Amino acid sequence: xxxxxxxxxVGTVLVVVSMVGVVIARQSTFKAxxxxxxxxxxxxxxxxxxxxxxxxxxxxxxxxxxxxxxxxLAGLDPQGRTGEVACSTCHAVRQPNFENKTTExxxxxxxxxxxxxxxxxxxxxxxxxxxxxxxxxxxxKIEYQDVMTLCSQCHGPQATAYAHGAHGGMNGHWDLSRGPxxxxxxxxxxxxxxxxxxxxxxxxxxKDRFNTPVENAGH
Amino acid sequence: MSSVxxxxxxxQPSETTSHxxxxxxxxxxxxxxxTEGSLGFYAxxxxxxxxxxxxxxxxxxxxxxxxxxxxMTDQVSWGLYIANFTFMVGxxxxxxxxxxPAYLYHDRKMHDxxxxxxxxxxxxxVMCLMFVVADLGRPDRxxxxxxxxxxxxxxxxxxxxxxxxxNGYLLLNLHICGYLLYMRFxxxxxxxxxxxxxVMVSIVWAxxxxxxxxxxxxxxxGRPFWNTAxxxxxxxxxxxxxxxxxxxxxxVLIKRLAGVGGLDQPIATLTKIIRVTILVNLLxxxxxLFTEFYTGGSHVSAAKYLFFGLHGKTALVPWTWTAIGLNVxxxxxxxxxxxxxxxxxxxxxxxxCMAFVGAWIEKGMGLIIPGFxxxxxxEIVEYVPSQLEWKVTVGIxxxxxxxxxxxxxxxxxxxxxxxxx
Amino acid sequence: xxxxxxxxxxxxxxxxxxxxxxxxxxxxxxxxxxVSPLRQAAKNSSAAEFMQTHYTELSPEQKADVISRLEAxxxxxxxxxxxxxxxxxxxxxKFVYAINLSVCNGNGKCVEACHKENNHDRDTNQSxxxxxxxPKGTMDMEKGSTTYSGAVxxxxxxxxxxxxxxxxxxxxxxxxxxxATWKEEDGIVVVDYNWCIGxxxxxxxxxxxxxxxxxxxxxxxxxxxxxxQSYLSNRIRPVGVVEKCTYCLHRTRRGQLPACLExxxxxxxxxGNILDPNSNIRWILENxxxxxxxxxxxxxxxxxxxxx
Numbered sequence: 024x025x026x027x028x029x030x031x032x033v034g035t036v037l038v039v040v041s042m043v044g045v046v047i048a049r050q051s052t053f054k055a056x057x058x059x060x061x062x063x064x065x066x067x068x069x070x071x072x073x074x075x076x077x078x079x080x081x082x083x084x085x086x087x088x089x090x091x092x093x094x095x096l097a098g099l100d101p102q103g104r105t106g107e108v109a110c111s112t113c114h115a116v117r118q119p120n121f122e123n124k125t126t127e128x129x130x131x132x133x134x135x136x137x138x139x140x141x142x143x144x145x146x147x148x149x150x151x152x153x154x155x156x157x158x159x160x161x162x163x164k165i166e167y168q169d170v171m172t173l174c175s176q177c178h179g180p181q182a183t184a185y186a187h188g189a190h191g192g193m194n195g196h197w198d199l200s201r202g203p204x205x206x207x208x209x210x211x212x213x214x215x216x217x218x219x220x221x222x223x224x225x226x227x228x229x230k231d232r233f234n235t236p237v238e239n240a241g242h
Numbered sequence: 243m244s245s246v247x248x249x250x251x252x253x254q255p256s257e258t259t260s261h262x263x264x265x266x267x268x269x270x271x272x273x274x275x276x277t278e279g280s281l282g283f284y285a286x287x288x289x290x291x292x293x294x295x296x297x298x299x300x301x302x303x304x305x306x307x308x309x310x311x312x313x314m315t316d317q318v319s320w321g322l323y324i325a326n327f328t329f330m331v332g333x334x335x336x337x338x339x340x341x342x343p344a345y346l347y348h349d350r351k352m353h354d355x356x357x358x359x360x361x362x363x364x365x366x367x368v369m370c371l372m373f374v375v376a377d378l379g380r381p382d383r384x385x386x387x388x389x390x391x392x393x394x395x396x397x398x399x400x401x402x403x404x405x406x407x408x409n410g411y412l413l414l415n416l417h418i419c420g421y422l423l424y425m426r427f428x429x430x431x432x433x434x435x436x437x438x439x440x441v442m443v444s445i446v447w448a449x450x451x452x453x454x455x456x457x458x459x460x461x462x463x464g465r466p467f468w469n470t471a472x473x474x475x476x477x478x479x480x481x482x483x484x485x486x487x488x489x490x491x492x493x494v495l496i497k498r499l500a501g502v503g504g505l506d507q508p509i510a511t512l513t514k515i516i517r518v519t520i521l522v523n524l525l526x527x528x529x530x531l532f533t534e535f536y537t538g539g540s541h542v543s544a545a546k547y548l549f550f551g552l553h554g555k556t557a558l559v560p561w562t563w564t565a566i567g568l569n570v571x572x573x574x575x576x577x578x579x580x581x582x583x584x585x586x587x588x589x590x591x592x593x594x595c596m597a598f599v600g601a602w603i604e605k606g607m608g609l610i611i612p613g614f615x616x617x618x619x620x621e622i623v624e625y626v627p628s629q630l631e632w633k634v635t636v637g638i639x640x641x642x643x644x645x646x647x648x649x650x651x652x653x654x655x656x657x658x659x660x661x662x663x
Numbered sequence: 664x665x666x667x668x669x670x671x672x673x674x675x676x677x678x679x680x681x682x683x684x685x686x687x688x689x690x691x692x693x694x695x696x697x698v699s700p701l702r703q704a705a706k707n708s709s710a711a712e713f714m715q716t717h718y719t720e721l722s723p724e725q726k727a728d729v730i731s732r733l734e735a736x737x738x739x740x741x742x743x744x745x746x747x748x749x750x751x752x753x754x755x756x757k758f759v760y761a762i763n764l765s766v767c768n769g770n771g772k773c774v775e776a777c778h779k780e781n782n783h784d785r786d787t788n789q790s791x792x793x794x795x796x797x798p799k800g801t802m803d804m805e806k807g808s809t810t811y812s813g814a815v816x817x818x819x820x821x822x823x824x825x826x827x828x829x830x831x832x833x834x835x836x837x838x839x840x841x842x843a844t845w846k847e848e849d850g851i852v853v854v855d856y857n858w859c860i861g862x863x864x865x866x867x868x869x870x871x872x873x874x875x876x877x878x879x880x881x882x883x884x885x886x887x888x889x890x891x892q893s894y895l896s897n898r899i900r901p902v903g904v905v906e907k908c909t910y911c912l913h914r915t916r917r918g919q920l921p922a923c924l925e926x927x928x929x930x931x932x933x934x935g936n937i938l939d940p941n942s943n944i945r946w947i948l949e950n951x952x953x954x955x956x957x958x959x960x961x962x963x964x965x966x967x968x969x970x971x
């Protein structure tokens with residue numbers, strides 16, 4: 024009897040020791056693994072590409088509008104042609120009407136244009152003194168290509184986030200030492216007249232077996 | 243040494259004859275004995291063979307066509323196979339409830355028939371291994387698990403521990419049973435040095451197989467339903483219900499069909515053991531449920547799903563209430579002192595069957611599946627075993643019963659005419 | 664059973680032995696017939712595949728052999744000309760992902776991009792990403808739904824895309840019994856699809872539902888196969904093994920952005936090297952209030968969520 028109790032005791036001790044062993048081994052493998060693996064086999068890829076961005080060679084390309092927008096003609100011109108014209112085609116010969124604060128008061132052109140961008144009126148952004156350009160809050164002229172500067176006057180946090188890749192999305196390479204990166208412009212995603220991002224329809228769903236929608240769900 | 247079992251003189255090697263010639267003879271005779279029997283025996287074995295073949299065929303189809311034939315999903319990634327595996331580990335460990343009285347407390351009557359428990363352990367472990375193989379997506383890569391030629395993630399992965407303890411337990415019991423039966427065949431008195439230490443190790447080992455199996459689940463932080471320290475004790479408690487319950491039924495059958503005597507006292511001992519373990523098990527289940535439901539929060543969703551259904555999904559509700567009903571009824575029956583009376587034998591068998599099925603549900607469908615429902619992203623994907631899974635499961639059970647039957651037949655001379663100590 | 668002598672009479676013996684032998688033969692024959700579908704399965708995998716050793720133990724020559732064999736298999740089974748590279752980590756990188764939950768609108772383009780990029784099964788629309796639609800005002804996933812559809816975003820909801828978090832303490836790696844999955848030095852948790860035995864313990868261990876099992880052979884039409892593949896990444900997986908998101912290592916280890924990020928129309932996704940102090944990801948970690956999923960589990964994800 025005493026012998027068997029001793030045996031059981033030894034067995035228990037062994038189990039406890041081995042459990043402690045697991046815990047220690049578990050800890051140590053995690054500490055050890057980065058070093059051991061690092062030494063092994065990435066000599067080939069380790070060459071010039073340091074992480075520090077010092078070797079940056081490829082550019083970050085930001086989409087830009089081609090130039091000032093072109094306005095589609097509503098009807099035919101006197102020669103019977105359809106087409107697009109520059110803003111200045113009309114606005115060069117018309118005086119700006121600063122009383123038009125919203126699209127509702129437009130009675131000749133641009134009817135139906137929906138503007139839902141805070142309390143901004145047309146000339147908050149469009150330049151009354153040069154209709155193929157925009158203007159900033161301090162009155163300085165700015166080209167359509169540089170529209171992002173204009174947006175950034177109010178949307179500073181977004182501009183900051185954008186500058187750090189945290190807004191706006193991108194394509195191409197995260198590692199500029201290996202390839203370029205292409206980034207969207209504000210107006211690629213946001214219509215400046217109604218900048219709220221539009222709703223989308225979910226087009227693709229994984230078909231998990233036995234996981235049909237429980238429409239209801241109470242919540 | 244009693245001579246009633248009359249091993250023929252040719253089987254008795256003189257001290258100079260080597261085991262190399264006598265061991266094959268022992269194996270041959272055991273096989274011969276195991277395949278002798280009444281018409282009923284042949285019918286039983288034929289039925290088991292047929293069921294096993296159905297299972298083998300289903301499994302082959304599963305391997306050929308991919309596990310899409312099962313109803314498991316990425317959400318419920320383990321199903322009937324692992325449920326049965328868990329239960330079978332318990333059954334294997336349950337055999338130790340005969341070994342402890344027999345060897346630690348020198349219960350003579352129990353000692354005479356303790357081999358039933360050890361043989362059950364062998365059959366159950368073989369079934370465990372078969373269930374694990376059935377659950378593998380790539381059984382052809384099984385060799386990756388072999389220490390030495392594969393890559394064995396020991397000691398970090400609990401599954402490698404399980405591989406070790408299960409195979410170790412299998413070897414231990416094969417050695418103990420094989421040695422005792424072989425000595426019996428030779429007509430020699432077993433030398434305690436060659437089996438007593440192994441029996442003692444096997445007692446600790448039996449606890450370890452079920453503890454390690456519980457650690458497979460309870461070490462997973464992402465599965466709150468399993469992530470409880472009570473899991474291993476619960477596993478052991480229910481193992482010590484299901485194991486003895488199976489053995490009691492087996493002993494009643496062995497007594498009736500094979501006329502083995504001296505089983506009544508072991509049956510009584512095991513009944514008394516179940517009387518305690520079944521209550522301990524129920525107490526732990528109740529304590530688990532109290533903690534879950536009284537605390538509430540999102541940890542309780544799996545238990546809610548199990549007992550009442552969640553968002554109108556109720557696939558497990560009938561299972562779990564059946565288990566509760568069976569377990570409680572069995573517990574009440576076991577509490578009744580009259581159950582031990584001989585005239586109530588059928589009721590004892592019924593109570594054992596209830597406890598057995600109750601434990602099977604509680605540890606299988608009632609424990610493995612709710613660990614996955616709701617999923618880690620709280621999707622509620624239900625699981626009901628497919629026909630293929632049932633076929634494979636039945637096939638493995640049939641094979642296990644075949645092994646057990648053959649093993650018991652081999653051991654019958656020992657059981658009928660126990661050696662003197 | 665009656666009490667007959669334990670050894671039968673000898674004349675009887677040979678006859679009974681013959682009968683038993685006949686039945687044993689019959690049984691063995693029936694067994695062979697029952698498991699005959701295995702022959703079909705055996706046809707689908709070569710001896711070379713069976714004998715292949717673990718990825719980390721392959722010599723460069725063996726690796727080249729394995730890769731050319733896999734390319735030939737892709738041609739044979741999928742009729743696709745693919746290039747399988749063996750992209751190794753770039754020294755000095757640790758990849759980290761972040762998602763802006765104020766911007767994500769749950770449109771699911773990332774889910775689709777992942778599906779196409781990683782050669783997922785077309786039948787099931789498999790993807791490594793699941794998006795949860797969550798009611799505003801809670802972080803309790805139980806209140807979310809992955810099966811939402813229609814126009815998004817809904818006014819009272821926000822959207823939480825979940826994929827592999829490339830944990831620093833990955834429970835899935837710990838539990839693997841055969842070391843078929845491990846964490847590489849750039850932080851990516853990878854799977855050797857030719858070593859995995861398909862036990863799915865990792866699927867049970869992952870708290871983020873990041874792993875997928877190949878319940879059947881993936882179906883991808885030849886013209887839809889992405890030929891730009893990597894051994895540890897998006898090569899078409901064999902049946903019966905587990906797979907997972909690798910942050911598109913066949914792209915990111917060549918300096919490119921992951922496919923899900925490029926596909927995101929809202930710009931909610933940010934990817935980069937956390938060891939580079941000038942990286943986008945560092946700026947987010949230093950300037951935004953970020954949080955991680957299921958922090959209490961101690962998995963230490965390399966995947967962050969933030970709000971504007």
